[in-house]
Amino acid sequence: MLYESLQPETVFRYFKEINNIPRASGQEKALSDWIVSFARERGLEVHQDSRYNVLVRKPASPGLEGMPGVVLQGHLDMVCEKNKGTVHDFSKDPIRMEVDGGFLRAKGTTLGADNGIAVAMGLAVLDDRDLVHPPLEVLLTTDEEVGMTGALEFDLNLLEGKYLLNLDSEEEGELVVGCAGGLKALLELPVSRTPVPTDAGILLEVSITGLQGGHSGMEIHKNRGNAARLTGTILCKLRDSLDFQLVALQGGEKDNVIPREAFLQVFLTPSQRERFEEAMTAASAEIREETRLTEPGLAIRWNVLEPSAPALEVLDGASLETVLFLLACLPNGVQSMSPELEGFVESSLNLGKVALEQDRMLFLFAIRSSVRTKKYWIARQLQLFADQVDAKLERTADYPQWPVRMEGVLLAKAVAVHEELYGKKPLVKTLHAGVEPGVILEGRPDMEAISLGPDMSGVHSPEERLDIASTARTWDYLLALLAKLGA
Numbered sequence: 001m002l003y004e005s006l007q008p009e010t011v012f013r014y015f016k017e018i019n020n021i022p023r024a025s026g027q028e029k030a031l032s033d034w035i036v037s038f039a040r041e042r043g044l045e046v047h048q049d050s051r052y053n054v055l056v057r058k059p060a061s062p063g064l065e066g067m068p069g070v071v072l073q074g075h076l077d078m079v080c081e082k083n084k085g086t087v088h089d090f091s092k093d094p095i096r097m098e099v100d101g102g103f104l105r106a107k108g109t110t111l112g113a114d115n116g117i118a119v120a121m122g123l124a125v126l127d128d129r130d131l132v133h134p135p136l137e138v139l140l141t142t143d144e145e146v147g148m149t150g151a152l153e154f155d156l157n158l159l160e161g162k163y164l165l166n167l168d169s170e171e172e173g174e175l176v177v178g179c180a181g182g183l184k185a186l187l188e189l190p191v192s193r194t195p196v197p198t199d200a201g202i203l204l205e206v207s208i209t210g211l212q213g214g215h216s217g218m219e220i221h222k223n224r225g226n227a228a229r230l231t232g233t234i235l236c237k238l239r240d241s242l243d244f245q246l247v248a249l250q251g252g253e254k255d256n257v258i259p260r261e262a263f264l265q266v267f268l269t270p271s272q273r274e275r276f277e278e279a280m281t282a283a284s285a286e287i288r289e290e291t292r293l294t295e296p297g298l299a300i301r302w303n304v305l306e307p308s309a310p311a312l313e314v315l316d317g318a319s320l321e322t323v324l325f326l327l328a329c330l331p332n333g334v335q336s337m338s339p340e341l342e343g344f345v346e347s348s349l350n351l352g353k354v355a356l357e358q359d360r361m362l363f364l365f366a367i368r369s370s371v372r373t374k375k376y377w378i379a380r381q382l383q384l385f386a387d388q389v390d391a392k393l394e395r396t397a398d399y400p401q402w403p404v405r406m407e408g409v410l411l412a413k414a415v416a417v418h419e420e421l422y423g424k425k426p427l428v429k430t431l432h433a434g435v436e437p438g439v440i441l442e443g444r445p446d447m448e449a450i451s452l453g454p455d456m457s458g459v460h461s462p463e464e465r466l467d468i469a470s471t472a473r474t475w476d477y478l479l480a481l482l483a484k485l486g487a
Contacts, residue, residue: 003099006468008475010127015120019095019112025077025146027091028052032076035123035140044126051142052076053154058126058136064486069135069161071447072125073436074118074168075144075151079254079460082109084209084261086462105465113466114459115144118167121475125482133482137161141436144168145256147184147397151436156443163410163485165478166437169453170218172470173422175414176451178430179438180217180368181375181401184255185349185382187363189326189391191319191356196245198307201269203247204276205305206234210297213260213461216350216366217433220258221334225295227262228252228354230287232327234300235264237283239324242275244268245314246323252353255366257460259352265305267314313358322389323361327354330363330385335378338370338430345432347374349382368432370401402438402449404430410448410485417481452477 006012021031032052039046045057054076060067080090086108088096096107105111122138125131137159142150169176211225228251238244244266251262268276284300291298315323335347347369355362365382369375379395386393405411411428418426437449454474455467 003097006099006104007472008124010124011117011120011471011475014123015116016097018116018119019097022091022093023077023112024080024090025143028076028142032140032142038123039126042127047158049154051150051153053142053150054140055158056126056138057160058138060135061132061486064132064134067134067486068163069137070133070163070165070482070485071137071139071159071161072122073139073141073164073166073440074115074122075141075436076119077142077145078112078114078116079110079145079257081213081253081257081461083462099468100465102468103465104468106462109462110460111464111466113456113464114170115168117454117456117466117471121167121478131479131482132486134486135160136482144436148399148434148436148439149397151439152399156440159444159447162447164437164440164447164449165481166435166449166451167453167478168435169431169451170456170459171453172455172467172474173418174427174429174452175411176431176435177406177411177428178370178404179402179435179451180370180432181372181399181438182217182366182368182434183375183379183398184396185365185367185379186394186396187326187330187365187382187386187391188394189322189361189363189389191323191359191361192316193313193319193358194316195311196267196314197311198309201267202273203265203267203305203307203312204302205263205265206280206300206302208251208262208298208300209260210299211258211260211295212297212463213258214458215433215460216256216258216352217348217368218431218459220348220350220432221345223294224258225291225298226332226351227259228351229327229332231262231264231354232324233287234280234283235324236328237286238266238276238279241279242268242272244272244276246320246356247312247314249323249354249356252351252364255350255352255364257352258350260461262354267312323356326361326363326385326389331378331381336374341430344430346370347378348432349378368434370430370432372401399434400438400442402435402441405448408448411450413484414450414452414481417477417484421477421480
């Protein structure tokens, strides 16, 4: 199947246009400007703010001018992840897409369907003069993937609509009516180094690859391996058998992505080499056995490196012990399940990045909870760890939860349309991820909101893929819902 033959044609045409324009978080200006030009070429009212959020207004279909307005909403930015060995510059290269069976995916990188497909649908609605709908606004925000700062700084008083249709969900046939709030937490540990001559020992590197990774909210309950955490597991197992010095450690890239890869470098005396091989062989076997069902692709490898300088800067003994303590003991993963909705995560945190720098060790977390007080309690727990080791904890990108509201015209009509089209009710649920209705409804509690979207998987990783047929059905559902809201 050729890309050009995909249906709905306008949606996939605009998705390709979007993916030709780089749009990493913080780099959305070019796409934002392109959308402003798109709106002006069609005579539509458009507002662009200093954060490059864009709001486009389209008049109602004839006879529907007095109906409550609808806001279609998505975000412009995408998570930029690529496989090791993939040559791609997200600051300038288009996303290279391919059709794989019934799915659309990228070649070695994230696809950007999260949330480019929402942008494409919004543009397709704006471009079609034959659609039936009430007064319409399309709000496209920036920096959603790094704390929703675009939505947080958008002037919500500009919105005129009553009903908010967020298009940032990832499972067809489901309507999201609430979500977790969240924040980003960075624990910064001061460390000290000491020089050692390279001719006094052997430098070895351990790499962890092949993990699935994924979205730190939507997939946190799947018990996937966390490469950043596994560095601590390996180091602690080595510590049981031999003495070593830590030179380097890096794992993960972003707070909201479960780390797929990591590496560490240790320095040891030649007499320890045999014990290192034995300990690594045993540790690798143990970890692979523990994760064989959830992470069949996990690979742990090690090799000797040639030092590039006559001396290495290694962590001193006290710093090493503190780093091992934090890697092993800092909380991670699901912290509590919802007592109201069976099977849904209530609170979690994800250790998304660890990085050993010259004079500090960084631990970056994404904290999520649908209960405000529990979100802050998890942050408090991290603060207690920081206090114990004289580290600093910085909290940023704090965003609100979206409280569940089961009554209202919007949800009732959305359920009715789904029954009319498919003969069954949709699943109504909450989401363990931050979506922007939480931010918007905090400032505009008079609005009603739902979130919907087509089937996609592997978001925030190069395994991301979009279901083509599901996209077509979701498009049909969206158009039917817009018509229903105008009736």
